[in-house]
């Protein structure tokens with residue numbers, strides 16, 4: 001099979017080359033998939049995408065025209081791929097449903113601890129030989145209530161970690177995970193109750209029509225004043241404008257984010273010489289109680305290895321005319 005990897009980052013190449021075991025002809029390009037770059041797919045059987053690629057309806061139609069038969073995602077989330085259009089076009093799409101939920105949950109925990117204990121501010125002071133510890137007070141996580149929105153693979157690990165810190169866990173999900181109730185005493189509640197009771201809220205739902213802007217000013221008004229929100233799922237699950245307003249009004253204490261609503265075209269690039277004209281982004285970066293990272297919660301050795309191996313597992317299945325259980329299309 002001839003495979004074109006869109007949006008290739010230097011760090012992932014060695015993992016992909018190793019996992020390929022010289023079986024397929026693979027090419028890497030840095031550009032993301034869009035209507036402007038779709039013609040680069042000509043001559044390939046398969047393209048591989050990340051969350052920064054845009055496989056919407058028109059792009060899928062072009063891919064179909066160019067004879068692309070398969071799309072293999074190097075990620076779990078697939079909100080950027082029009083699955084319905086791919087199904088209609090007969091293009092099979094598969095993802096990597098679980099590469100390391102630990103990588104993401106541990107990263108969410110890092111964001112929480114860093115914000116709560118004000119480590120960035122402390123470190124900035126130390127770098128200037130300022131050893132003053134005023135205004136660095138956090139709170140014990142022990143006995144606090146953590147609200148987990150989405151108790152799938154990542155949310156379940158986050159639950160386990162927060163249980164280890166001695167927290168009480170509230171959860172909101174359309175599916176109840178009985179194992180989490182039995183093992184960690186998790187209480188499933190409405191989203192309103194979760195917001196009212198939680199000292200920390202961690203988001204682990206996929207982005208879809210029901211979760212887009214789930215966290216908006218209507219929900220924020222139910223939240224405790226000192227709540228810390230952590231979002232490692234997808235940027236648009238939060239209404240960033242509403243959350244910035246709440247941070248400004250001290251309705252939210254702090255926000256940790258690995259994902260940003262308008263991250264496409266910005267994240268993964270060095271824009272230091274050409275700063276984006278994105279006022280919301282500038283505002284977030286300027287706020288001492290916001291910790292923004294550029295979508296790298298998945299960056300662990302284990303996750304990169306699993307992503308590469310599952311990608312080639314999916315490709316190998318298709319090349320043998322077999323189905324893969326990771327297929328998202330009918």
Ligand code: NAD
Pocket residue numbers: 076077097098101104149150151152153154155172173174175204205206207208210211232233234258259295296297298299
């Ligand atoms: P998962 O499918 O295992 O779990 C998602 C959970 O959300 C499920 O339990 C599901 O029932 C629940 N859910 C779905 N729609 C819902 C709704 N409308 N209301 C309430 N609950 C709903 O997924 P996962 O592996 O835990 O990953 C969660 C998300 O994390 C992914 O969709 C992806 O967007 C994001 N993610 C981010 C990174 C990163 O690097 N930052 C990496 C991997 C995944």
